Amino acid sequence: MPGKKDFVVTPYEVKGRIDYERLREQFGTQPVTPELLSKLRHMAGGELPPALARGIYYSHRDLPALLDGYANGRPFFLYSGRGPSGPLHTSHLLQFQLCQWFQQRLGVPMYIQITDDEKFWSSKTGIAREETAHWGVENLIDILALGFDPKRTFTFFDSRSIGALYPLAIRVARKVTYSTVKAVFGFDPSTNIGLVFYTALQTVPAFWPSWAEGRAVPCLIPCGIDQDPHFRISRDIAEGLGFPKPALLHSQMVPGLLGESVMSTTGDRSDNALFLNDPPATVERKVRNAFTGGRATVEEQRRLGAVPEVCSIWALWRTQFARTEAEFVEVTEGCRSGRLLCGECKSRLLERVQAFYRSHAEAREKTKEWAESTIVTAAPKPL
Numbered sequence: 001m002p003g004k005k006d007f008v009v010t011p012y013e014v015k016g017r018i019d020y021e022r023l024r025e026q027f028g029t030q031p032v033t034p035e036l037l038s039k040l041r042h043m044a045g046g047e048l049p050p051a052l053a054r055g056i057y058y059s060h061r062d063l064p065a066l067l068d069g070y071a072n073g074r075p076f077f078l079y080s081g082r083g084p085s086g087p088l089h090t091s092h093l094l095q096f097q098l099c100q101w102f103q104q105r106l107g108v109p110m111y112i113q114i115t116d117d118e119k120f121w122s123s124k125t126g127i128a129r130e131e132t133a134h135w136g137v138e139n140l141i142d143i144l145a146l147g148f149d150p151k152r153t154f155t156f157f158d159s160r161s162i163g164a165l166y167p168l169a170i171r172v173a174r175k176v177t178y179s180t181v182k183a184v185f186g187f188d189p190s191t192n193i194g195l196v197f198y199t200a201l202q203t204v205p206a207f208w209p210s211w212a213e214g215r216a217v218p219c220l221i222p223c224g225i226d227q228d229p230h231f232r233i234s235r236d237i238a239e240g241l242g243f244p245k246p247a248l249l250h251s252q253m254v255p256g257l258l259g260e261s262v263m264s265t266t267g268d269r270s271d272n273a274l275f276l277n278d279p280p281a282t283v284e285r286k287v288r289n290a291f292t293g294g295r296a297t298v299e300e301q302r303r304l305g306a307v308p309e310v311c312s313i314w315a316l317w318r319t320q321f322a323r324t325e326a327e328f329v330e331v332t333e334g335c336r337s338g339r340l341l342c343g344e345c346k347s348r349l350l351e352r353v354q355a356f357y358r359s360h361a362e363a364r365e366k367t368k369e370w371a372e373s374t375i376v377t378a379a380p381k382p383l
C-alpha cells in the first residue's frame with residue numbers, strides 16, 4: 001500500500017491513498033468552510049445533504065459568489081456529466097444526488113452531458129460505438145430516476161446533440177490551444193484527434209444557457225476533484241468569450257469495496273463497486289466480502305474498536321446510505337468503540353442498499369417514459 005505522499009490524481013488516473021488537503025493546496029482551490037455550509041443550509045431551508053454535511057464535498061472554486069448572486073435574485077444552473085462505458089455504480093450517483101438536491105431545494109435547471117463520443121475515443125479496451133451509445137441511454141435513465149424534474153432538466157447526448165453543441169464548440173475550440181490540452185491531460189503523439197477536440201465539447205454546456213439566453217447565467221459544476229483540470233480550461237477561456245467562469249464544487253473520491261482509494265472497476269475489478277444492475281445475490285456477496293477497518297478477532301475489536309476511515313463499508317454509510325446525521329454518528333461511534341462488529345454493520349448496510357435498489361428500479365421504470373424528451377438536439381441560434 002503506498003504511503004500518504006504517494007498518490008496520483010488526474011482526470012484519467014487516480015491511485016494511492018490520497019491526502020485531500022494536500023491535493024486541494026496543490027490544485028489551488030478553496031476549502032468548504034463551516035460558514036459556507038451554514039449559508040447554504042439557510043438558503044436550502046435548514047438542511048444539508050449527506051455529501052455536504054459529512055465533508056465529502058470539501059473544496060470549491062468561486063462558490064460564495066455564486067450563492068451570493070442567487071440570494072440577490074441571480075439564479076444559476078447545474079452542469080454534470082457521465083462518460084458511458086457500462087452500468088453505473090453507486091458512487092457515480094454521488095454528484096447527481098447532490099445536483100438533484102440543489103434542483104429540488106433551489107429550483108435551478110440541470111444540464112447533463114452524456115459523453116458517448118469521449119468514452120469511445122478514450123477507451124483503452126476498444127469499446128464499440130454501439131456500446132457507448134447503449135450505455136449512454138441506460139446511464140441517463142438511472143441519473144434522471146434520482147428525482148430530477150423533467151421540466152427543468154436538459155441533456156446533451158453528445159452524438160445526438162452535436163447540432164446544438166457545435167455552433168458554440170466552434171468558438172470554444174478556437175480559444176483552446178493544443179499545448180494547453182497536452183499539458184493538462186498528458187497527450188502524446190499517439191493520442192487520437194477526437195480527444196484533442198473533446199475539451200471544446202465538454203466546455204460548451206458550462207456556457208450554453210448564457211449563450212442561448214444572451215445574458216450571463218452562472219454555472220455550478222459538482223465533480224470529483226480529479227476532474228478539476230478539465231474545468232480549469234473552461235474557466236480560463238470563459239471571460240474571453242463573454243461568459244461567467246463556472247464555479248466548481250469538488251468531492252473526495254469514494255473508496256472501492258476492495259480497499260482501493262477509488263471505486264474504479266477498470267479491468268477485472270468488478271467486485272470493487274456495487275453496480276446498479278447487480279442482482280441482489282451479487283450485491284450481498286460484494287458487501288459481505290468488502291474490505292473493512294475491522295480487527296483480526298471479535299475480542300480484539302471489542303477491546304480496541306475498529307478504524308472507520310479505512311473501511312469501504314463505512315464509506316458507503318458516509319457517502320450515501322446513512323439517512324440522518326444521528327445514524328451516521330451512531331455507526332461511526334459504534335465502530336470506533338467496538339460496540340458494533342463488522343458482520344452486523346454489513347447486514348444493516350445491506351438492508352439499506354437493497355431497499356435503495358428496489359425503489360430505484362421502480363423510479364427507473366417511470367423515468368423511461370420521459371428520459372429521451374430531455375435530450376437537446378437544436379441550437380437556439382445558428383451562430
Ligand code: SF4
Nearest residue numbers: 293294311335342345
Ligand atoms: S464496524 Fe462497520 S464501519 Fe466499522 S470497520 Fe466494521 S464494517 Fe467498517
